Amino acid sequence: MSQKQTLSFQAEVAQLLHLVTHSLYSNKEIFLRELVSNASDACDKLRFEALDNSALYEDSPNLEVRVSFDKEARTLTIADNGIGLSQQEAIDNLGTIAKSGTREFMNRLSGDQKADAQLIGQFGVGFYSGFIVADKITVESRRAGLKPEEGVRWVSGGAGDFEVEAITRPQRGTSVTLHLRDDALDYLSTWKLKSIIGKYSDHISLPILMQKEEWKEGVEGQPGEHVLTDEWEAVNKATALWSRPKKDITPEQYKEFYKTVSHDFDDPLAWSHNRVEGSTEYTQLLYVPARAPFDLWNRDKAAGVKLYVKRVFIMDDAEALLPSYLRFVKGVIDSADLPLNVSRELLQESRDVKAIREGNTRRVLGMLEDLAKAEKEEGASEEDKGKYAKFWAEFGAVLKEGLGEDFGNRERIAKLLRFASTQSDTPAVSLADYKARMKEGQEAIYYITADTQAAAAHSPQLEVFRKKGLEVLFMTDRVDEWALNYLQEFEGTPLQSVARGQVDLGKLQDEAEKKAVEEAAETFKPVLARLKEALKGKAEDVRVTTRLVDSPACLVAPEGGMSLQLARMLKQAGQ
Numbered sequence: 114m115s116q117k118q119t120l121s122f123q124a125e126v127a128q129l130l131h132l133v134t135h136s137l138y139s140n141k142e143i144f145l146r147e148l149v150s151n152a153s154d155a156c157d158k159l160r161f162e163a164l165d166n167s168a169l170y171e172d173s174p175n176l177e178v179r180v181s182f183d184k185e186a187r188t189l190t191i192a193d194n195g196i197g198l199s200q201q202e203a204i205d206n207l208g209t210i211a212k213s214g215t216r217e218f219m220n221r222l223s224g225d226q227k228a229d230a231q232l233i234g235q236f237g238v239g240f241y242s243g244f245i246v247a248d249k250i251t252v253e254s255r256r257a258g259l260k261p262e263e264g265v266r267w268v269s270g271g272a273g274d275f276e277v278e279a280i281t282r283p284q285r286g287t288s289v290t291l292h293l294r295d296d297a298l299d300y301l302s303t304w305k306l307k308s309i310i311g312k313y314s315d316h317i318s319l320p321i322l323m324q325k326e327e328w329k330e331g332v333e334g335q336p337g338e339h340v341l342t343d344e345w346e347a348v349n350k351a352t353a354l355w356s357r358p359k360k361d362i363t364p365e366q367y368k369e370f371y372k373t374v375s376h377d378f379d380d381p382l383a384w385s386h387n388r389v390e391g392s393t394e395y396t397q398l399l400y401v402p403a404r405a406p407f408d409l410w411n412r413d414k415a416a417g418v419k420l421y422v423k424r425v426f427i428m429d430d431a432e433a434l435l436p437s438y439l440r441f442v443k444g445v446i447d448s449a450d451l452p453l454n455v456s457r458e459l460l461q462e463s464r465d466v467k468a469i470r471e472g473n474t475r476r477v478l479g480m481l482e483d484l485a486k487a488e489k490e491e492g493a494s495e496e497d498k499g500k501y502a503k504f505w506a507e508f509g510a511v512l513k514e515g516l517g518e519d520f521g522n523r524e525r526i527a528k529l530l531r532f533a534s535t536q537s538d539t540p541a542v543s544l545a546d547y548k549a550r551m552k553e554g555q556e557a558i559y560y561i562t563a564d565t566q567a568a569a570a571h572s573p574q575l576e577v578f579r580k581k582g583l584e585v586l587f588m589t590d591r592v593d594e595w596a597l598n599y600l601q602e603f604e605g606t607p608l609q610s611v612a613r614g615q616v617d618l619g620k621l622q623d624e625a626e627k628k629a630v631e632e633a634a635e636t637f638k639p640v641l642a643r644l645k646e647a648l649k650g651k652a653e654d655v656r657v658t659t660r661l662v663d664s665p666a667c668l669v670a671p672e673g674g675m676s677l678q679l680a681r682m683l684k685q686a687g688q
C-alpha cells in the first residue's frame with residue numbers, strides 16, 4: 114500500500130500560485146510553452162545522463178513529447194519519456210522555487226495586479242503556469258533507472274499544499290495532466306493546441322506528437338465531427354532551430370527562440386547565426402538583448418550561452434565560450450568537435466573552445482559594429498538608428514571592461530565607446546567623432562572623470578577648455594578610471610585627463626598667455642611660498658595656472674599620480 118503524504122509549498126511558491134490563479138492574464142497560452150519546454154529539458158537530461166549509461170534508455174530510445182486531451186474528462190496531458198522524477202525530486206522541484214528566472218520574476222512584482230498579470234504573460238513562470246488554466250494538476254513520473262514501483266504521483270489544487278504518493282509506473286518519464294478550469298476548455302482542441310505549439314515550440318528539437326484527427330460523418334441526422342485516432346503525428350518541425358538553414362527561419366522564429374533561451378520577454382536587439390567551418394566546426398546563434406538583467410554586475414553570474422555537441426545539450430551558461438565583458442550575450446553554440454562528455458574544467462583548456470570563444474567574440478563585436486553603423490546610415494529606419502544608443506545605455510559599461518580584458522580587440526572596442534561631453538548631453542560621442550571635431554593644433558583627446566555627469570560639467574577644471582572651445586569627454590562610469598588605464602591613445606592621439614598635472618594645451622596656448630603666467634609666477638612667488646607652507650602635507654605643490662577662467666583655485670592630481678576620482682573611490686572603500 115502506498116502512503117499518501119500532504120506537504121506544504123514553500124512560502125514563495127504559495128505566493129506565486131496565488132498570483133497565477135487570481136490574476137486576469139493576457140497571455141494564458143504560454144503555459145503550454147512552459148510545460149513543453151520542461152518535457153524537452155527532461156529529454157535533454159536523459160540523453161546527457163545516458164552518455165555514460167545507455168541502459169537508462171530502457172526500451173524507449175526515441176525521445177518524444179506527447180500532447181493529448183480528453184474532452185469528457187476535461188483534461189490536457191503533456192507527457193515525455195525523459196529523465197523523470199523520483200519522489201524526492203518531485204517534492205523538491207515542484208514544491209520550491211529554485212530557478213533564477215522565477216526568482217527574478219518574483220523580484221519584479223509590483224503589487225499592482227494588472228501590471229503583475231501582464232508580467233506573468235510575458236515572463237512565464239515555469240511549471241506553475243499550468244495553474245493559469247488548471248484548477249488541479251496531476252503529475253505522474255518515474256525516474257530513468259528506478260524500478261516501476263518507484264514511481265510517484267504528485268497532485269495539487271494550486272493552493273497551499275500538494276500530495277505525493279508512490280505509484281507503479283512501467284514507463285519512464287513524466288506526464289503532467291491539467292484539469293482545466295471552466296474558462297479554459299477551448300484548449301481541448303487539436304487545432305488550437307497545434308497552433309500554439311507552432312508558435313512557441315516549433316524549434317524544439319524533439320518531435321511533439323499529437324493524435325491525428327479524422328472527420329466522422331454524422332449518422333441519423335446528427336452533425337459530423339472530428340474524432341481522434343490512435344495514430345500519432347509530429348506537429349512541430351522537430352529540428353533544432355540553429356541547425357536549419359538561415360533562409361528558412363523567419364525573424365519571428367528567431368525572436369521566439371531567443372525568448373526561450375534567454376528567459377527574457379523583450380525582443381532581442383540583434384542576432385547572428387552562422388555555421389563556422391574550418392579547423393574547428395560549430396554553429397553559433399548569438400543574441401544581443403535589449404535590456405540588462407538585474408544581476409549584470411555580478412561578474413560570477415551565469416553566462417547566457419548554452420553548449421550543445423552535435424545537437425545534444427551539454428550545459429547551460431558555458432562561460433568559457435565568451436569573455437566576461439560579453440556576458441550579456443545569449444544564445445547557443447553547437448560544436449561538431451568537442452567530446453560529448455566534456456566538463457566545465459575541460460572546456461577551459463580545450464583548444465577548440467578557445468577557437469570558438471575567439472570566433473564568438475569577433476562575431477559579437479561585428480554585430481555591435483553593425484548596430485553602430487546603422488546609427489548614421491542614411492535610409493536606416495528610426496528604430497535601427499536608435500539601437501546602438503539603446504545597447505550602449507544598457508551594456509556600455511560592461512563592454513568597457515573589454516579594454517582591460519581583451520588586448521587583441523582593444524581597438525575594435527575603443528571604436529565602440531560612447532561618451533557624453535561638453536558638447537553632448539547624451540553619451541553619443543565616439544572617439545572618432547571627437548577626433549573629427551578636434552581644433553587645429555589640438556594634440557590630445559581631453560577627458561574628465563567624475564561621479565556624475567553634472568559634477569563633470571561643473572568642474573572648474575573645464576573652464577579654459579570651454580573658453581577655447583575644446584571638447585572634453587565626460588567619464589562618469591565607475592569602470593572608466595580602470596578601463597582608461599588600458600586606453601592611452603586612440604588612432605595615434607593620446608587621451609589626456611584635464612584634471613592631471615599641468616594641462617599642456619601645446620600649440621593652443623598662445624605666447625601672450627604663457628608669458629603672463631611666467632610673469633604672474635614671478636610676482637606671486639612669495640604668496641605661492643606661503644600657501645605651500647600653509648598647505649604642507651595637504652598639497653604637493655601650489656602653482657599659478659591658466660586653466661581657470663572664473664574660479665579662483667582648483668585641485669589637480671599630480672602627473673602620473675592617482676587621479677582625484679580614483680583617490681575618492683578608494684577613500685569611499687575605506688582604503
Ligand code: ADP
Pocket residue numbers: 147151152154155193195196197198206207212214238239240241287
Ligand atoms: P525550470 O524548467 O526553469 O527549471 P520549472 O518551474 O519549469 O523551472 O520546473 C521546475 C523543475 O521541475 C525543473 O527544473 C525540473 O527539475 C522539474 N520538472 C518539471 N517538469 C519536468 C518534467 N517533465 N520531467 C522532469 N522534471 C521536470
Ligand code: MG
Pocket residue numbers: 147150151239240
Ligand atoms: Mg521550465
